Amino acid sequence: MDRHLLAIDDVSEDFETILRWAIAFKSSWKSGNEVALNFMPLDTLTVGSIYEKPSTRTRVSFEVGISRLGGQPLTLLKNDIQLGSSESVSDTAQVLSRFLGAMTYRCFAHADVVELAKHATVPVLNALSDKHHPCQAAADLMTVLEHFGDEKITLAWVGDGNNVLHDYMLASVMLGYDFKYATPKGYEPDEDVVKRAQEIASTTDASIFSTNDPIEAVKDANVVYTDVFISMGEEHLKDKVEAFDGFQVNMDLIQHMDENWAFMHCLPAHRGDEVTDEVMDHENSIVFDQAENRMWAQMSLLVYLINPDAWEAMGEFIGLT
Ligand code: CP
Ligand code: NVA
Numbered sequence: 001m002d003r004h005l006l007a008i009d010d011v012s013e014d015f016e017t018i019l020r021w022a023i024a025f026k027s028s029w030k031s032g033n034e035v036a037l038n039f040m041p042l043d044t045l046t047v048g049s050i051y052e053k054p055s056t057r058t059r060v061s062f063e064v065g066i067s068r069l070g071g072q073p074l075t076l077l078k079n080d081i082q083l084g085s086s087e088s089v090s091d092t093a094q095v096l097s098r099f100l101g102a103m104t105y106r107c108f109a110h111a112d113v114v115e116l117a118k119h120a121t122v123p124v125l126n127a128l129s130d131k132h133h134p135c136q137a138a139a140d141l142m143t144v145l146e147h148f149g150d151e152k153i154t155l156a157w158v159g160d161g162n163n164v165l166h167d168y169m170l171a172s173v174m175l176g177y178d179f180k181y182a183t184p185k186g187y188e189p190d191e192d193v194v195k196r197a198q199e200i201a202s203t204t205d206a207s208i209f210s211t212n213d214p215i216e217a218v219k220d221a222n223v224v225y226t227d228v229f230i231s232m233g234e235e236h237l238k239d240k241v242e243a244f245d246g247f248q249v250n251m252d253l254i255q256h257m258d259e260n261w262a263f264m265h266c267l268p269a270h271r272g273d274e275v276t277d278e279v280m281d282h283e284n285s286i287v288f289d290q291a292e293n294r295m296w297a298q299m300s301l302l303v304y305l306i307n308p309d310a311w312e313a314m315g316e317f318i319g320l321t
Pocket of ligand 2: 128162163164227228230231232233266267268
């Protein structure tokens with residue numbers, strides 16, 4: 001079986017265990033447990049990460065997480081390698097597979113990470129494409145589980161129908177959460193992703209509600225999540241922001257939520273645009289837990305995809321069956 005992560009529903013079968021592994025491993029590691037601290041399932045492996053776009057969280061969380069698992073991170077910035085200018089994605093995949101234990105790829109066109117995975121003989125993880133951001137969604141739902149435990153809560157999204165929404169919606173319904181989203185007219189999520197999410201929701205007792213009204217989306221919800229209005233690669237679409245009038249997450253919007261509310265953002269945030277300082281810095285904002293969890297969730301995903309035997313063994317040790 002190909003063990004790739006191109007979109008979060010690629011791991012739908014084991015998703016909850018992947019997150020519970022990450023939560024339990026984080027706790028063991030932070031409490032100084034020797035077995036967790038000495039867990040080196042990526043020993044002797046180099047994991048290469050190709051970036052066509054800038055990154056703070058993804059790059060640092062992969063580099064540190066891979067090192068903590070005994071592997072060697074190798075960051076490959078697009079301007080420093082032959083990919084694109086003089087070498088195809090498929091040739092790059094075949095060459096890098098001879099050296100690396102796995103690859104991560106942040107690209108513009110989602111078709112490129114699909115192509116890399118098609119020709120790679122090692123696991124490929126999508127580190128953000130224009131359509132999906134599965135590593136983000138794993139950290140997001142890990143954070144929701146850590147923060148709310150097993151409570152049956154409602155998750156909401158206010159903003160663009162973009163890559164982050166796609167995987168957040170898929171991941172939420174994979175865990176059985178009711179999900180509501182508001183996007184401006186013309187900026188709805190891709191229909192094929194909504195269809196996939198609806199199919200999953202029908203098997204997990206989750207519901208999906210869509211609207212163009214932010215208040216309707218957040219009404220009585222426990223989590224509101226937003227992202228920038230203009231994603232990387234869309235800088236030429238500056239006029240797009242006009243459609244987002246009324247889509248800022250501020251305290252006026254929050255007052256419609258359940259009193260047990262939390263604010264989430266994948267970051268980087270454009271304070272004053274999609275969110276106010278007051279919400280970002282509120283005690284109910286869990287954005288920095290979310291950012292930290294990028295590393296723990298990716299560590300679980302990396303071991304699951306690269307060394308499943310070690311993942312199972314550590315799962316047993318930290319109390320998962
Ligand atoms: N959230 C996220 O992917 O951040 P970076 O662009 O900094 O990696
Ligand atoms: N939607 C944003 C997410 C950044 C982490 C982008 O693609 O630029």
